[in-house]
Amino acid sequence: MNIANMIDHTMLKADAGAEIIRRYCQEAKEYGFASVCVNTCHVPLAAQELKDSSVAVCCVVGFPLGAMLTTAKAFEAAEAVKAGADEVDMVINIGALKDRNYDLVRADIKAVVEACHARTVKVILENCLLTKDEIVKACELSMEAGAHFVKTSTGFSTGGALAEDVTLMKKTVGEKMKVKASGGIRTPEEARAMLSAGADRIGAGNGVSLL
Template sequence: MEHSEILKKVDHTLLSQTATWAEIQAICDDAIAYGTASVCIPPSYVKRAKSYVGDRIAICTVIGFPNGYSTTPVKVFETQSALGDGADEIDMVINLGDVKDRNFDAIEEEIRMIKEVCGDKILKVIIETCLLTDGEKIKLCQIVTAAGADYIKTSTGFSTAGATFDDVALFAEHVHGGVRIKAAGGISSFADAEKFICLGADRLGTSRLVKLEKAENDPA
């Protein structure tokens, strides 16, 4: 698979706590230059980034990030605020305590409410696979499907591990209704990225691939 085809599936990501505006501008520039699907940035930078890039690249941001235990009204407000600032895509984190308590109706309702706010904007649901059993992952595939989200996403990249091949393969078996898969966290080579895509991932959350391509094109 050509690198350019892989990069079209990348959400070029910078979510570090110390991210500066100059760094956000730089990843926007690189995302445009290398044709990624979007840039994924902190909510505090969405308005400025949208003004900076216009329609040249989609702006993705995160909600309830990274722990997921904000209340549902707070997540709904965060989503409304981000969309009002110009976000094109939303990546939300579910409440993992609700998973462990088997409070699955609350998780589904929260996703449903946020998708209602998103309307035709893309909603990706982060379930943080490294903290879940396979049974919980399968159940969440069913919930994300039932709630009408657009994507199920493996990881925040801020917990104990990121995307694995096994988890993406598991998702591919158990999501339905047009729900797509985003693998995120720890994707550090084009070979791994291609394998994730072959296993069923439609999006990749990473910063490394653009850096690798940039270094290859401009080794100096």
């Protein structure tokens, strides 16, 4: 199975400079990855490097905590799109979800969806901080808000992607949304396990080694 076009080649480290971003873009073009995923400050550079290629520019918004004002999150998303982002991976307001403030969680996601003007929006749930019931609820709210993917993790919290969570997410969203597995996926075997569980996309900082 060629999984290259299902991989978001990801570099989100705080100390990543322009040289590293250029290398990731070059590798993505060489291997045919789905996207290069970067922090928003690197979107203009990634857009320049990936111009005239089939590789999408992906970025993270409200990352990694998701705990900022909805207006700030939506503004970051809008600015990223303006700078060349094709896909936006946003972190939900995890505290609001745990407080069962579902209106806030839904509105937070919807504001980003609207700010992205039909670009692909992936909603990062951070499953390691949620119960199974909360994962299901977060998926439902993401669907209601009009997002396109639900995503397992940031890779910056207490745990990463689990195949059982991917299965639960896919069961919840069905054909209405796609599922992205991200966080701690380091081997081809782990990537295949996520795809077998129902993942449509893999987020990994070591995309080349997954092949």
